[in-house]
Amino acid sequence: MQTNEKEIVNGIEVEVEKAQRLIKKVIVKEKRNLSTKEFGTTEMVKKIKKMIEEEVECY
Amino acid sequence: MLLKSMSLTNFRQFNGTQSISFSVDPEKNVTVIMGENGSGKTTLAQAFTWCLYGATDFDDQIVLNKAISQNMGSNGEAFVQVKISMVHLNVDYTMTREQKYTTDSTGNLKRPNNTVFKIQYKNADGQQDFVKESEVELRMKEILPKELAKYFFFDGERIGNMSKEIRKGKSKEFADAVKSLLGLSAFTEALEHLGGRSANTVIKSYEGDYDSKSDSKIAQLRDEISRYDARLEQIEKRLSEIDNEEYTASEKAKEYEVKIAENRDSEKFAQERAKLKSKIAGLEQSKVSSTSGVIDTFNRKGSSWMATKMIHDALKELVDADKLDTGIPDIHARTIQFLINRKKCLCGASIEFGGAAYTELNKVLDYIPPKSIGTLIGQFARECELKSRGAADAFDDISNKFSVVSGFDADYADLSNQIETINKKLEGMLNVGELQKKYTFYDGEVKKLRAERVRLVEEKGGIGTKRERCETGINELVLKDDNNRRVARFKAYATYMYKYLFSVYKEKETEVREQLEEAVNTIFKEIYNGGFSLKLDDKYNIQIQVDDFEGYSGDVETSTAQSISVIFAFIAGVIKMARENNSDENSMLMTEAYPLVMDAPLSAFDKTRIKTVCDALPKVAEQVIIFIKDTDGEIAEDNMGSKVGMRYLFDKKNEFETELIGR
Amino acid sequence: MFDKEYSFKGTHAEKVNKLTAKFDDKNQLFKRNLDVYMMAPIVGFLYQKKSDVNNGDGSQKPTKIFPQQLIENGDDLAFTYRLIMLLDKKNAASIDERVDKAFRQFNSPQAENDEKLYEQYVLGGVDILYEKLIESATSTEDYLKNLYDFMEDMDDRYNQTIDADQISALCRLAKQ
Numbered sequence: 001m002q003t004n005e006k007e008i009v010n011g012i013e014v015e016v017e018k019a020q021r022l023i024k025k026v027i028v029k030e031k032r033n034l035s036t037k038e039f040g041t042t043e044m045v046k047k048i049k050k051m052i053e054e055e056v057e058c059y
Numbered sequence: 060m061l062l063k064s065m066s067l068t069n070f071r072q073f074n075g076t077q078s079i080s081f082s083v084d085p086e087k088n089v090t091v092i093m094g095e096n097g098s099g100k101t102t103l104a105q106a107f108t109w110c111l112y113g114a115t116d117f118d119d120q121i122v123l124n125k126a127i128s129q130n131m132g133s134n135g136e137a138f139v140q141v142k143i144s145m146v147h148l149n150v151d152y153t154m155t156r157e158q159k160y161t162t163d164s165t166g167n168l169k170r171p172n173n174t175v176f177k178i179q180y181k182n183a184d185g186q187q188d189f190v191k192e193s194e195v196e197l198r199m200k201e202i203l204p205k206e207l208a209k210y211f212f213f214d215g216e217r218i219g220n221m222s223k224e225i226r227k228g229k230s231k232e233f234a235d236a237v238k239s240l241l242g243l244s245a246f247t248e249a250l251e252h253l254g255g256r257s258a259n260t261v262i263k264s265y266e267g268d269y270d271s272k273s274d275s276k277i278a279q280l281r282d283e284i285s286r287y288d289a290r291l292e293q294i295e296k297r298l299s300e301i302d303n304e305e306y307t308a309s310e311k312a313k314e315y316e317v318k319i320a321e322n323r324d325s326e327k328f329a330q331e332r333a334k335l336k337s338k339i340a341g342l343e344q345s346k347v348s349s350t351s352g353v354i355d356t357f358n359r360k361g362s363s364w365m366a367t368k369m370i371h372d373a374l375k376e377l378v379d380a381d382k383l384d385t386g387i388p389d390i391h392a393r394t395i396q397f398l399i400n401r402k403k404c405l406c407g408a409s410i411e412f413g414g415a416a417y418t419e420l421n422k423v424l425d426y427i428p429p430k431s432i433g434t435l436i437g438q439f440a441r442e443c444e445l446k447s448r449g450a451a452d453a454f455d456d457i458s459n460k461f462s463v464v465s466g467f468d469a470d471y472a473d474l475s476n477q478i479e480t481i482n483k484k485l486e487g488m489l490n491v492g493e494l495q496k497k498y499t500f501y502d503g504e505v506k507k508l509r510a511e512r513v514r515l516v517e518e519k520g521g522i523g524t525k526r527e528r529c530e531t532g533i534n535e536l537v538l539k540d541d542n543n544r545r546v547a548r549f550k551a552y553a554t555y556m557y558k559y560l561f562s563v564y565k566e567k568e569t570e571v572r573e574q575l576e577e578a579v580n581t582i583f584k585e586i587y588n589g590g591f592s593l594k595l596d597d598k599y600n601i602q603i604q605v606d607d608f609e610g611y612s613g614d615v616e617t618s619t620a621q622s623i624s625v626i627f628a629f630i631a632g633v634i635k636m637a638r639e640n641n642s643d644e645n646s647m648l649m650t651e652a653y654p655l656v657m658d659a660p661l662s663a664f665d666k667t668r669i670k671t672v673c674d675a676l677p678k679v680a681e682q683v684i685i686f687i688k689d690t691d692g693e694i695a696e697d698n699m700g701s702k703v704g705m706r707y708l709f710d711k712k713n714e715f716e717t718e719l720i721g722r
Numbered sequence: 723m724f725d726k727e728y729s730f731k732g733t734h735a736e737k738v739n740k741l742t743a744k745f746d747d748k749n750q751l752f753k754r755n756l757d758v759y760m761m762a763p764i765v766g767f768l769y770q771k772k773s774d775v776n777n778g779d780g781s782q783k784p785t786k787i788f789p790q791q792l793i794e795n796g797d798d799l800a801f802t803y804r805l806i807m808l809l810d811k812k813n814a815a816s817i818d819e820r821v822d823k824a825f826r827q828f829n830s831p832q833a834e835n836d837e838k839l840y841e842q843y844v845l846g847g848v849d850i851l852y853e854k855l856i857e858s859a860t861s862t863e864d865y866l867k868n869l870y871d872f873m874e875d876m877d878d879r880y881n882q883t884i885d886a887d888q889i890s891a892l893c894r895l896a897k898q
Contacts, residue, residue: 009558010530012551019555023249023563026556030245030252034148034201038183041259044252048261052549052556350749350866357869358753362761362798364873365768366805367889368880373808374892380817432825439825442801444886444893451886454877461870468863 022055060147060203061682062654067106068140069124071117072099072717076140079103079719081654081684082704083146089683089702092719093692094709099717100686103709104658107212110141110156112205113174121171123160126716128168136161147202153179154199203653207237211630212656237599237633243571246564254557256292262557265550269533269543277536280529287526294515294522301508301515308504315498322491324484332481339474342467349463356456363450370443377436390427395420571636572597579632582679586624586671593628601629627672630655635679654682673698723829723837724799728759728787732778734845735785737852745865751855755787760798762847763840767806768880771846772839803828803840813839 005016026048033039039047066078081090094100105115109122121128123139131137140157158174178190178198190198203211254262269277399420402410410416537543576595583593594602603625634653655676677683677699687695696703710718730738742752752758766772792799807813807824813836814820827833854872859865 007555009551009555010527010547011534012547014551014555019552019559022552023556023560026249026253027245027560030248034244034248041252041257044248045259045261045264048249048252048553049264049549052261052552056548056552347748350746353866353869354749354751354753357751357873358757361873362764362802364881365761365876366764366802367884369764369767369805369809371884371889371892373805374889376808376817377821378892378895380821432821435825436821439801439804440893442797444890446801447889448886454873454881457870457873461866464866465870 018055022052025051025055060145060653062656062684063144063146065106065110065144066140066142067103068142069127069137070106070109070122070139070141071102071124072711073102073719074124074126074716077719079707080705081682083682084704085681087702087704088681089677089685089699090705090707091692091695091699091703092684092686092707092709093689094686094717095689095711098709098711100658100688100709102717104212104656104686106141107143107656108205108208110143110154111199111203111208113156113176121160121168122158123168123171124716128160128162131160131162131166131168133162133164133166135166151181152202155179211634211653237575243564243568246560246567250557250560250564253553253560256295261553262550265546265553268546269537277533280533280536284526284529284533287522287529291519291522291526294519298512298515298519301512305505305508305512308501308508312498312501312505315494315501319491319494319498322494326491328481328485332478332485335474335478335481339471339478342470342474346464346467349460352460353457353464356453356460360450360453360456363446364453367447367450370447374440374443377440390423392424392427395424395427572599575599575632575636578635579628582631582635582675583624583628585675586627593625601625627676631675631679634681653680654684655680656684658686669694670698677702723803723833724792724796725789726792727789728792729784730755730786730845730848731784732776732782734773734775734848735782736778737848737856738785740856741848741851745859746862749865751865751869754791755785756791756795758848758851759787759844760795760802762845762851763802763806763843764847765850766843766845766847767810768876769846769850771850772842773845773849774842775845800828806840806843807836810839 007014007016007019029047029051030044033044061083062081063083064078064080066076067073068076079092082088092100092103105117109115115122123137127137137160138157139160140155142153142155144151144153146152155177156174157177159172161169161172163169176195176199177192178195179187180190182188251257252261254260266281398404399410399412399417402412404410404416404420408416410420534547537547572595576593579595579601580593583591591603594604596602634655673695676685683702685695685699708720710720712718729735738755738758741758742750742755744750752761804824807828808820810820814823823833823836827836855865855868859868
């Protein structure tokens with residue numbers, strides 16, 4: 001539905017679909033971590049960055 | 060969070076180690092613990108909060124069993140321990156709190172040591188592990204914050220306070236706790252990690268990833284941004300302070316407004332009282348003047364007035380006896396003497412010595428000069444008339460004045476009663492002027508804070524725009540560099556995600572609150588019938604509102620049964636929501652079920668309500684641990700029997716010792 | 723008569739003291755002993771109450787009326803004396819005798835017994851006044867109430883049927 005929808009953030013195009021997928025992933029990750037308490041803030045930030053980079057870079 | 064078991068060692072009435080298992084069977088999820096008042100129900104309920112948070116509501120903070128402490132001897136030592144096993148988010152935990160007590164050389168109990176709290180859990184490998192000592196409090200807070208605990212470890216005896224607290228003036232912590240309970244914590248975590256306040260966030264980290272050393276223009280813009288950020292942070296901080304301050308101030312203002320309304324009449328009453336007092340003063344004055352008037356009249360005219368009858372009778376006697384006759388005109392005693400001496404009357408009749416004529420003539424002597432008393436009698440008669448005239452109105456006068464005096468008591472009593480009534484009303488009323496001053500102060504504070512907020516929000520908006528312009532400027536510059544272009548893209552996504560999540564979070568939060576409100580209302584209407592509904596504001600304060608009451612929207616006085624119902628409804632609503640969210644695998648919300656541990660005053664309800672409460676609770680809560688009086692036992696069995704998985708009885712051996720017996 | 727100092731003695735001194743005492747912060751039923759002395763004989767006569775001088779239990783000090791006061795009010799006192807003498811049929815049955823006592827013998831040596839009688843009425847009146855106004859009073863409010871009740875009694879008994887016009891008519895009759 002939102003296939004080609006794009007939004008400009010700070011002058012940069014953001015693909016909404018990708019971003020939404022990312023959000024869901026992040027939330028799931030956060031949810032899991034809330035119960036396991038496996039990762040601290042630094043690690044979580046790293047993991048989220050990794051997720052973003054992966055999702056953005058890939059086609 | 061499901062409670063599996065608890066064991067108490069030397070905790071208050073529980074001498075030695077006693078354990079209790081709670082039913083975790085989803086079908087029979089109720090554990091009933093029965094006991095008379097004073098047998099240890101409250102103690103057991105308090106054992107939960109003592110173990111988990113190190114606090115009890117007992118006045119006596121010594122939790123060591125009295126029988127133990129009395130037999131410790133000199134230099135002895137003893138331990139109190141409460142251990143709770145539970146499952147939380149599929150992790151097995153065991154919480155242990157222990158406190159060491161020692162006696163001095165004379166056998167007196169010394170001040171106890173601080174309690175030691177440990178959390179043991181089974182880690183991912185199935186190995187037992189301890190939560191780091193420095194993190195136990197934090198972990199406990201994550202499992203169940205204390206602010207919320209009191210709603211799950213629920214003491215029927217403090218319902219009055221709870222109901223008040225649940226309805227107004229709750230802290231931000233409470234709202235946070237409810238939010239996390241309702242599964243919004245994944246959102247808050249994600250938001251925090253993406254672009255929260257801390258220095259360590261995805262967005263900030265990307266900023267650091269820019270290769271900007273070579274470009275002084277970028278550095279300059281970055282400087283500018285961090286200045287804006289610093290200011291924005293200040294503004295945010297101040298805004299949240301303003302929120303709190305405004306809340307407090309407007310609560311205060313409201314409070315005084317209510318007081319003023321309650322006391323508005325006091326001025327009117329005070330005026331009325333002053334009027335009545337001056338009336339009383341007038342009455343007293345007229346009593347005084349009437350009293351002295353009565354006495355004055357009595358002294359001046361009393362004698363004459365009393366003598367009226369005598370005067371009348373005396374005059375009548377004198378008239379009847381012709382004594383008022385002033386005698387024969389122009390006849391002197393010498394005339395009579397002359398006639399007697401010549402023995403011949405004026406008419407020519409002879410006057411014999413001692414004869415009838417002689418006697419008659421001698422009598423005349425009495426009425427003629429010089430022996431005449433006629434003058435005296437005449438004077439007396441005139442006095443009679445004067446006195447009776449002068450005193451005629453004496454009694455009327457006195458009557459009138461006396462009626463003032465005698466009426467005084469009744470009038471005085473009447474006025475005094477009125478004053479007394481007003482005094483009673485005024486008692487407890489406060490000086491409106493003072494209240495008004497306070498109200499004006501707080502109201503002024505609210506206005507100031509609002510004005511400040513408006514100013515700050517404007518500034519924030521302005522800074523936000525400037526900041527964005529800087530960001531765009533940086534972007535334009537960095538995009539010239541390949542690596543930077545990559546980073547900027549990631550950052551743009553992160554920023555988008557943050558903004559999006561934030562708006563979703565806001566929406567969700569409202570939605571969750573509305574759902575909670577609905578859930579609470581559904582349950583409330585099930586257990587409390589009577590035209591009321593509950594409203595949750597954005598701080599999760601509950602207001603009771605009257606339905607179908609045109610033009611009326613105020614808060615309503617609450618009765619005990621109503622208060623209990625409100626709390627039940629709130630707790631049950633929260634638990635129900637938590638459970639529903641939990642069962643939805645794909646939900647972005649995440650929560651955990653919670654038990655309901657309650658000291659239930661079932662007898663405070665009527666029969667039908669007991670039934671609905673007993674029906675509703677095991678359904679909404681994953682686990683119910685209920686403490687009841689023996690007398691309520693039958694009611695509970697009747698209504699929850701099929702749901703009861705475990706039964707215990709308090710066996711009170713004496714004042715200091717109770718044993719837990721399974722049934 | 724009525725030109726020498728007069729003293730109430732014994733119980734009467736005590737009663738007169740009470741009758742002239744302040745019953746609240748400013749009021750007294752009788753302002754002076756003289757006022758009691760002027761009213762008492764009328765009351766004594768109306769209630770046909772005669773009392774003799776006594777010494778009480780010996781503890782009561784006499785209370786006096788100074789000659790000056792008596793002389794100044796001599797006319798009123800004489801009027802009362804005459805009224806009583808004119809009306810006291812027990813003292814003298816015939817009106818002539820009573821007229822003599824009231825007028826001719828007033829202030830003469832022959833009046834000695836009448837003066838004693840008069841004083842008996844004075845003292846009897848003091849007893850009555852005391853009994854009616856003071857004795858039953860338990861609070862200061864009672865004094866005034868007693869006074870009113872006392873007068874109301876008298877009004878019922880003596881004054882209802884008489885008014886000043888009747889007296890004036892009698893006076894006119896007398897002057898013809």
